[in-house]
Amino acid sequence: MDAKMDPTDTEEFRAQAKAAIDEIADYLDNISSQRVVSAVEPGYLRPLLPSSAPLDPEPMSAIRADVQSKILPGITHWSHPGFMAFFPCSSSYPAAIAEMYSNAFNGAHFNWICSPAVTELETIVLDWLAQALGLPECFLSTGPTRGGGVIHGSASEAILTVMVAARDRYLERALAGLPEGSEEREDEMWRRRSRLVALGSSGTHSSTRKAAQIMGVRYATVPVSAADGYALTGEAVAAKVAELKGRGLEPFYLTATLGTTDVCAVDDFAGIARAVAEHGGSEDMWVHVDAAYAGTALLLPENQEALARPLAQACFQSFNVNPHKWMLTTFDCSAVWVRRRGDLARALSAQPAYLRNAHSDAALVTDYRDWQIPLGRRFRSLKLWFVMRAYGLAGLRAHVRRGVALAERLEARLRAQHEAFEMFTGARFGLLTFCVRPQEGGGGRDGEWWTRSVYDMVNAEGGYYLTSTVVEGTFAIRVCTGVERVREEHVDGLVEVLLAKVEELKRSG
């Protein structure tokens, strides 16, 4: 067979893969010359592709050409310096190279023997990261409570797994007095299950509600208020727990957040710990801390005392951060640590004969399949290892500090234009939200109209991509400055664009 048409030919792979590297390097080097958001219309791709798979092999050069001509126009560029939407989730060179090795060492890696390095590097690198974030030692694999970390594909999976562990731990204790296998225990179990309630705040990410939905347990929202900066307080938790218990329900789980998705609020960990201790004790309520985005800010030592240290308190059973967000580790890499790994394994283990092997049976090794929903796993720790080494903690801290400073600069610039803009929530961990004030010439329209109009115009233009949020009825523009390529010129340029849109609206409105 012609090597160009033989997908197993190694020399052809060398040539095509290296050509792809050059294309990727060119793409990333020139990314700022693109629109940020793809401008295609829904359904753009189907007419460009055949209606079924080809019978005969096609050369890789033809497939690569289609990536440029058909796929690239449908890409929104998350590594673009004008990408200030959602949260940063850019590519990085060290992660990209690590993923190349991960693909070469491909396998399903569901237990230790499937590739010992996959399990062992994950344990070690998550200990590195826990230390770098200043997490209490209960979350280390070598810690006193037999804790440890695991990498999931997403925070949603992380939260589902810890909520399952929380439920099973709660039920085990609730049913402790009843004989195993008895009808009495069975009836009581179903009665208790129907009363369980998972809690989040109104700022908690939707993944907590979704986890409850999947598990079929009740979900209740604890209110937050502007007065507390939209952070969950211990008082609010105590009041909700008391209310639920008064109705015969049993709150067993709470997600607290370090950096909410909408406004980057940080819940009051110390207050929550006190509230939980006073209402049934930390053994009944599993408090998980979701730091998916802003947890990366714990790399800065100045944040650790206030934000990582309180997690040593007994109610905090688990903590997650997504290095694939602000930490330059290509999606997917979502890390979660638990205080007692046995809680996870008891809830999630399933051990058929064909998965048995001497090392696992002797409990000499960690079988991460019992810490997660899937059986198989990718070699994801490799990219986290590459990123931590290639940047070093110093490099990662510089990256985080830049994102924080850029949001503060943006806030200062917007405040300087106080006739046009009003901060909704100030810069925190590289994220801020603001509104556009009603201007003359808008036909008396309100701030929401001005804010929405400016927001839509900026996004339509294509130089920047922003997201919006609605908090207690207020529509605000939300800007996140954590993407690696963002520099002062891009932040300053955004202010120019925003002002230009306001002026445009004033003229045309």
Next chain:
Amino acid sequence: MDAKMDPTDTEEFRAQAKAAIDEIADYLDNISSQRVVSAVEPGYLRPLLPSSAPLDPEPMSAIRADVQSKILPGITHWSHPGFMAFFPCSSSYPAAIAEMYSNAFNGAHFNWICSPAVTELETIVLDWLAQALGLPECFLSTGPTRGGGVIHGSASEAILTVMVAARDRYLERALAGLPEGSEEREDEMWRRRSRLVALGSSGTHSSTRKAAQIMGVRYATVPVSAADGYALTGEAVAAKVAELKGRGLEPFYLTATLGTTDVCAVDDFAGIARAVAEHGGSEDMWVHVDAAYAGTALLLPENQEALARPLAQACFQSFNVNPHKWMLTTFDCSAVWVRRRGDLARALSAQPAYLRNAHSDAALVTDYRDWQIPLGRRFRSLKLWFVMRAYGLAGLRAHVRRGVALAERLEARLRAQHEAFEMFTGARFGLLTFCVRPQEGGGGRDGEWWTRSVYDMVNAEGGYYLTSTVVEGTFAIRVCTGVERVREEHVDGLVEVLLAKVEELKRSG
């Protein structure tokens, strides 16, 4: 900064990434000269690495050198021609190149606008694959029932999501007569939830039991027997359903399997459809078909009439196959199709303000986040597209036919040595199981001792990696011949090694 220490330097990326390509090509080209299974001892890696992350950046060349010296010894080589364990999950060059682009276009891709190409290519390529497998048109995105496919990370996630959809559909119907929000409806809902039962057979993969465990619903096993080749029959399903209903329980979900993990049995789809129709109707029981491994054999047109066509019957609501197993698409790529996509979205949707956009609100586009557990998603369809095009259906069929023929060859070779070996289950879809007969000189030990001993000796030697299984008390060696590099010489070589081990045991026993 010295370019060698700057992780953002594009020229350094070009050089390092190309050097990595050469290392990967060399690794894969010389893979057969390695042991298959890593020989490291548990805990080998920690002493080789520092106890914490470095403060300063390290050059990529140093990190790459550590991959060779510290990671590679801990890798089990799933692409090795002696890898006949578990199931095939090898790398392939087209998938590897696709993943390089996927990493460059990195983002969280949770809705259409995040990168339209990510959503649209997935829909198109899963239509391609459904057609190539001969699946009924109800599973196509363009089909009459508004079905469609989605890529998950694993079959476990696929099964959890369809089981959640099945539960919510069942409850919605069961509670249809009761007013929304009423106490009566609430009470009845919890009563019904406590009675729900998910079903699998004793050959069903553990992921079904695990999904039930996560959701907190009961799980029941339908027995299978040697007489039916360990396949689930309609009669067995009917009997179990009747028994459960007699106890006041409500079976709502069943996993049927095309190619069980242990012996590659194929459940009786037509019989199951009849049984379900007779016991409450196909609207009550959601039957999912798990074809994670052997579904790839449906690429062969000769298998489609008997195995894909019956899935048109109304009870079959969903179907999954893992292209990351036998279909050369690097882990992770697990495809699942549903008959009605609305069933998934209703069960799994969560829609906060910051995820809203005009295209999604107008239902012009598919938001795959509502088809899955996570919010974010990798660009996984790219590798499936690359693999289907670079191999062509002809190339993929040749690959599958080779795996099937190699297992048949192995069976013939083992049968020719009938004094030493006894087939447990014959070759099917590239998988067979066999036992070693008791030999003279083993001190009167039984077949299980001989089988276990030979199995352990082969795996210890390192030229081949096999798995074992226990079916109804019989310990059997399980061989899977689907890895891309396996050729006749490797199958013949395995028989030689097996015979040599039997001889060795006879001498030493």
